[in-house]
Amino acid sequence: MRRSTVKELFTDREVNTDVLLKGWVRTKRGNKQVAFIAVNDGTIIHSIQVVADTDKFSEELLKNVTTGCSLAVQGKLVESMGKGQKVEILAESIEVLGKSDPEVYPLQKKGHSFEFLREIAHLRFRTNTFGAVFRIRHALAFAIHKYYNDKGFFYLHTPIITASDAEGAGEMFKVTTLNLDNVPKNEEKKVDFTKDFFGRPTNLTVSGQLEGELGALALSSIYTFGPTFRAENSNTPRHVAEFWMIEPEMAFCDITDNMDLAEDFLKYLIDYVMKNCKDDLEFLNNMVDKELLERLQFIVDNDFVRLKYTEGIELLKKSGKKFDFPVEWGLDLQSEHERYLVEEEFKKPVILTDYPRDIKAFYMKQNDDGKTVRAMDVLFPRIGEIIGGSQREEDYDKLVARMREMDIPEEELWWYLDTRKFGTVEHSGFGLGFERLLMFVTGMTNIRDVIPFPRTPNYAEF
RNA sequence: UCCUCAGUAGCUCAGUUGGUUAGAGCGCCGGACUGUUAAUCCGUAGGUCGAAGGUUCAAGUCCUUCCUGGGGAGCCA
The missing domain is CATH 2.40.50.140 (Nucleic acid-binding proteins)
Incomplete structure (x- = not known):
């Protein structure tokens, strides 16, 4: 049978x-x-x-x-x-x-703490909560592919091992086959990477964006969805060393189109999960977070607030609220500032744009004011920044000038600069942290509980 | 990495100003019950009190260092 x-x-x-x-x-x-x-x-x-x-x-x-x-x-x-x-x-x-x-x-009928279950991550799939979380994780991954496929985006596989160190998104993990007990040295007594597997230093990727741009500047619209790695010593409920990121990149697309896509994408995903994972969400709503379903519906039903960084600073100054960190034009917003805007001032998701150029990456398109760039961060209640993106600088001269100011080696990114030399066009994209989204969708408050096998400083069990 | 709270039975926790033999609930095991729903009732077993030093007649309790975990911050997704 x-x-x-x-x-x-x-x-x-x-x-x-x-x-x-x-x-x-x-x-x-x-x-x-x-x-x-x-x-x-x-x-x-x-x-x-x-x-x-x-x-x-x-x-x-x-x-x-x-x-x-x-x-x-x-x-x-x-x-x-x-x-x-x-x-x-x-x-x-x-x-x-x-x-x-x-x-x-180790599992009993009564509930266990998530901290305990993390120690038996190989068995926690057998609990109701983790069963629900990982079924939802699957559904969300599937919905991401469906969304982009339906929109004519191509799924592009960007490299996991990369030789470029210039993206600047954080500390990188080194990839090497050199014998660490007896590292070959060159005449200058530095590590001789010509003896290494790739003949040069290599790392695990921190973002597929730069390669994604290459694809978009030929295929029109692409997205990546793969693992990324950060060797930062971050010990928080929102950071892991290995996580999954979705990075769409679109040619012929400015920052407004980019914001429209980000908002539509997030609403689609949440709506998809609410329709396709009803039982699991209801369970989580009962056991983990009583306001989960209400909050998800609220995201789907409401427009995101769109606000320029400069306006955000003014609102924070006018708020009369006492913050631990200073509010001043030119300084990056701290968690407490973002939380104020999202949770108190507007009480809905906020897309902040046009940040000061000095606190953002080299590739972001410079505005005519000479002070700001076309960056956009989507801020969500509870979890903060869920998406970071921008319109990219497509002007070769402006891009090179910015790289020189920021000491980014041009020769290492010659291939990236080539796209601005040959048929450059306006283009934009963003990065969405898959686990951050999953935290929001499931109501789980620790990122280690939405990825099957979390990797964090000092921890790589299973 | 910084700040902060915590670490006692398999799990979740209590343990008084330092004072005899370390406590509970749940789970496990044994028993009872004609349909249970995280069943109920009775009973048994189960402990190097995170580790190492120290103070003291006496340390789960006080001190020091370290380890582990939670929360907050920074970095960011």
């Missing part, structure tokens, strides 16, 4: 038919006459109840049915006699596929 998933049993299968179920036991209850076994196979948040008459099964067998073990159950799908579920399986045969010693199995 073909196995039915729990999802199929709840949605597709007719009652009073014979079914085969396979899954893992969540709980077992009962008495001398009957045992109730909740079985979950991860296809859906709900577990299905298996009812076993004790006179049909040996004591030995039922003894091995413990929390965490895997089972194959053949039986009849019937309407439940008890309250709490519509259908259940009346077991005719039960096979324990893999035992689970209850003395040492």
